[in-house]
Each structure stands twice: as structure tokens, then as C-alpha cells.
Amino acid sequence: MSALDAVRARQSWSRVTDDAPSHDELLTLVAAAGRVADHSSLRPWRLIELRGADRETLGAAIAKAEGDKSPSSKPLRAPLLIAVVASYRKSSKVPRWEQEAVASGVAHMLSLLLDEAGWGVLWRTGHYTRSKAVAKAHGIGKNEELLGWLYVGGKPADKKPGRRKPVDPRTFVTRMPSAKKAKKAETT
Template sequence: MTRPSSPALEAVRARRSWSKVTDEAPSDDELAELVSAAGRVADHSSLRPWRLIVLRGADRDKLGKAIAKAEGDKKPSSKPLRAPLLIAVVADYRKSDKVPRWEQEAVASGVAHMLSLLLDEAGWGVIWRTGHYTRAKAVAKAHGLRKNEELLGWLYVGGKPAKARGGRRKGLDAAKVLSRMP
């Protein structure tokens, strides 16, 4: 049976990572609406084992200094200046007999991915950036992370440039990744 394409399916098919963005960014109100929707990902026991930290303006300079410290560099990293808005994705682990740590990290990752899809669909360029320094003490301190938290990376968000380089990833051959139990 062939089913008609849904808006959600088309949005996912159209998604791409934007390594270069303009200086425009969503407002705090626009972002709050999208975060509220992204928080609806599957979440065993409704622990909400995540939080997001918004970095704009001078916050990005502070992060650049923390990355430099983590890397042993004297000059602040310019990486956080690649987008006007960075959203730090934090796994905020909760004590639970039912929900293991890995599952809580999966929820935090799910929220980040859902938010990236929603931002893209709303017309913003987004890329999820990580790096080994996400686990560095200087970077954790700059974000004010607690002992039960880990930084998973940042969503870099800005306007989509008029001239986009590159294209979308090729479609996936589902037959190569779908199987049945032996």
C-alpha cells in the first residue's frame, strides 16, 4: 500500500546540516516554542534528563576561551563564532532504578535532534557540533555543569545563506539496515 507523503516526512527528507550560516538567529520566544515541542520525545518515566543552555554574543567568546584552555591554546577558539546562536545540549542524569544512564543520554540526544529538525523546518540553518573538548573541565565549568551532567555538543544556529554549497545527503537504502531476528 502506498501512503501519501506527510509534512513531517518531507521535513525530515529536506533536512541538512548548515556549516555556514548568516548572523540572523531565532528570538528567545521563537526558540522557547520549538524547545517546548522538542521536549515531547520519548522519555521513559518522564525524567527529562536534559537541559539546554543558550549562548549568544559574549557567551560565545567565553566558550572560545574555555575551548582554548581545554586545548592548551593561548588564543581563544573562534569556533563558537561560526553562528550567532549556540545551544548547548546537556545530559542531566537522574537517579533511577528503571532508566539507565545510556537511556537518559539517548533522550537528551533525541531532544537535540528533534530541535534541530524543528529549527530547520522553521527556516534556520543548523548543525550539531561536537568535539573531544565537550568533556573538558574548562568547558564544563564555562557552562556551569553540575557533577551529574555532561555536555553532548552544541547546535549552531543561524540564517540559511542564499547560496548554499553542497547538498543533501543521498537517500538511505533501508534494505541495507533493516533485518529480521535470526
């Protein structure tokens, strides 16, 4: 399968089976995902692998962040969660936003690789990614931010992936405005 075919076939899987890639399989895919474009090769990211009871710990942290008494069952929806962390580095050349883009790029690349390897993947976020309780559960450092989790499991045979509407690229690709148009836009 070509990269183009893999990207075109990628879908989010909101429901997955209890199967998951092994730690070693995950490491192989992370090594490939880490090849994403990265200005100055700062590698401003890290991933946290959550399996088994780790997911229950996260459920309790989400409940604390939400002010709920019962642990959240959301982390139990997949056998493997991969927390995506932007781990900012000091740099005079690479701003914080660009470092977060690299971490997001790694997560997206990893989701594509997992999907192409036959795993169901869904990237989950939520306002509690910025909560103290959830950050503490993950060991998030002072110069880090949790961007969300990749929920990973087997693709159920009886369920089809979610469908996205096709993108009309002409809507999103434009040309640079001419100098005359750009000057006119500045004056209006």
C-alpha cells in the same frame, strides 16, 4: 509540510548568516522538542542558550582545554549556539545510556524543528565537550555531560546545504532471526 517531508529535507548548514531565532521562538520549539520519547518522564536534559559574548567565553574555554593561547573562533561561526546537556536523574528503571539517548533525541528533534522553521543548523561535538574548562564555562553539574552544541543561524541564500548520500533502508532493517538460527549462532 509533513513530518516525513521535513525530515527528508533536513540538511546540516556549516555556514550560516547572523540572523537567529529569538529567545521566544526558541522556547516554542524547545517545548515541542521536549515531547520526545522519555521513559518515566525524567526529562534528563537541559539546554544552554549562548549568544553574543557567551560565544567568546566558550572560545576561551575551548582554547584552555586545547592548550591554545588564542581563543577558539569556532563558537563565533553562528549567532546562536545551543549547548545540549544530558542531566542524569537517579532511577532504578531508566539506565544512564537511555537518559543520554533522551537528551540526544531532544537535540535532534530541536534541530529538525529549527530546520523546518527556516534556520540553518549544525550539531557540533568535539573531545573538549568533556574538558573541565568547557564544563565549568557551561556550569555543568556533577551528574551532567555536555553532548555538544547546535549552531544556529540564517540559511545563506548563496549557499546550498551539505548533501548526504541517500540511505538504502534495506541495508539497515533486518528481521529477528528464527529460533533455529539464533540457537546455531549461540553455539558458534
